[in-house]
Amino acid sequence: MKPSDNHSPIAELSALPHASAPPQLWAAIRDELDTNAHSRARSRLTWIGSGLAAGLALVVGMTLFQPAVQPAGDSVVTTETTQESSLPGELVQIRRLSAALESSLRDKRQGAVSTLALEELVLMENELGWLDMRLGSQPGDLELWQRRVEILGDMNRLYSRNHWQNQIRLTSL
Amino acid sequence: MDFSQPLDELTLAALRKRCRRTQERVYRDYSSAAWTLGLRLSGCEAQAWDAVQAGFVKAFERISQLRNPAAFGPWLRRLIVNQVMDQHRCSLEGLPPGFEAVAEDSALDHGLDLEQALNKLEVPDRSVLWLHDVEGLTHAEIADLAGQTVSWSKSRLSRARAKIRKWLDAYRPEPREHEVITDEAV
Numbered sequence: 001m002k003p004s005d006n007h008s009p010i011a012e013l014s015a016l017p018h019a020s021a022p023p024q025l026w027a028a029i030r031d032e033l034d035t036n037a038h039s040r041a042r043s044r045l046t047w048i049g050s051g052l053a054a055g056l057a058l059v060v061g062m063t064l065f066q067p068a069v070q071p072a073g074d075s076v077v078t079t080e081t082t083q084e085s086s087l088p089g090e091l092v093q094i095r096r097l098s099a100a101l102e103s104s105l106r107d108k109r110q111g112a113v114s115t116l117a118l119e120e121l122v123l124m125e126n127e128l129g130w131l132d133m134r135l136g137s138q139p140g141d142l143e144l145w146q147r148r149v150e151i152l153g154d155m156n157r158l159y160s161r162n163h164w165q166n167q168i169r170l171t172s173l
Numbered sequence: 174m175d176f177s178q179p180l181d182e183l184t185l186a187a188l189r190k191r192c193r194r195t196q197e198r199v200y201r202d203y204s205s206a207a208w209t210l211g212l213r214l215s216g217c218e219a220q221a222w223d224a225v226q227a228g229f230v231k232a233f234e235r236i237s238q239l240r241n242p243a244a245f246g247p248w249l250r251r252l253i254v255n256q257v258m259d260q261h262r263c264s265l266e267g268l269p270p271g272f273e274a275v276a277e278d279s280a281l282d283h284g285l286d287l288e289q290a291l292n293k294l295e296v297p298d299r300s301v302l303w304l305h306d307v308e309g310l311t312h313a314e315i316a317d318l319a320g321q322t323v324s325w326s327k328s329r330l331s332r333a334r335a336k337i338r339k340w341l342d343a344y345r346p347e348p349r350e351h352e353v354i355t356d357e358a359v
């Protein structure tokens with residue numbers, strides 16, 4: 001604090017006592033955070049639901065064109081595939097989508113990335129690691145899988161965009 | 174804890190993962206400073222509640238935008254000040270220009286103490302005075318927060334100080350006769 005006016009009594013402003021926040025304020029903040037999180041989750045579910053058909057088409061396409069590629073790095077997915085028959089349909093689909101995106105990402109990871117993109121990718125990789133840790137103990141959590149698919153999609157887009165920009169740079173040299 | 178206290182990296186990482194327990198701990202750490210700021214700027218508990226609640230919710234939901242944990246306090250302060258300024262702008266919508274100044278100039282015929290005098294200032298004057306003289310912000314920072322110019326901030330500050338002095342002088346009791354004599358003797 002820097003009281004810049006030394007003329008009393010304005011200089012006494014900073015001596016006014018600090019007030020304590022009302023005890024119910026935290027509960028109100030927590031409730032608003034919860035409400036917003038639920039509404040975001042609902043809108044994500046809607047988005048996932050409408051995008052699932054397109055995602056499945058992608059999975060089918062990739063399976064046809066790359067039959068040999070298996071999502072070996074996706075440990076959560078591979079350990080769970082044998083139990084898929086007993087899982088709800090939505091969960092099975094989203095896990096397949098996750099595996100397909102991870103497989104596509106594996107090829108793209110070999111390319112060069114810019115420093116800016118690298119920073120974003122590191123953050124995404126961190127969140128992905130954290131999600132995989134959570135999925136290890138909660139493999140049936142649909143919301144975690146949805147978040148995983150979103151991150152993998154973002155990473156794929158980032159790598160693709162970066163690759164495209166690199167090509168432009170190289171051809172302009 | 175005031176707004177200048179930094180967060181550590183671990184706390185910031187936990188906030189990014191939306192850990193509710195960490196959010197509550199951070200809220201407890203900054204709640205007194207935040208509530209005092211909201212209350213002093215808005216001059217009303219109901220508006221302070223709205224501003225502080227919205228400030229914390231935005232801070233926790235947009236935490237991924239914050240790169241430097243040391244900047245959390247100033248960032249939270251900025252969010253709360255913006256909320257108060259927005260409330261003030263909304264409250265003036267539909268009113269004729271100059272309405273606020275007319276209402277504020279109708280000074281009481283009796284004096285005020287410092288806290289009452291502060292509350293009697295209009296919101297922009299009170300905000301500039303508090304942010305400059307108590308929170309230690311520069312005119313450039315205040316102008317940036319309010320979306321105004323540096324000269325706007327300076328003139329608001331000067332006006333706010335003059336009004337406060339006037340109201341407090343009216344409150345100060347006249348010196349009794351023997352005190353005047355004593356002063357003259359000294």
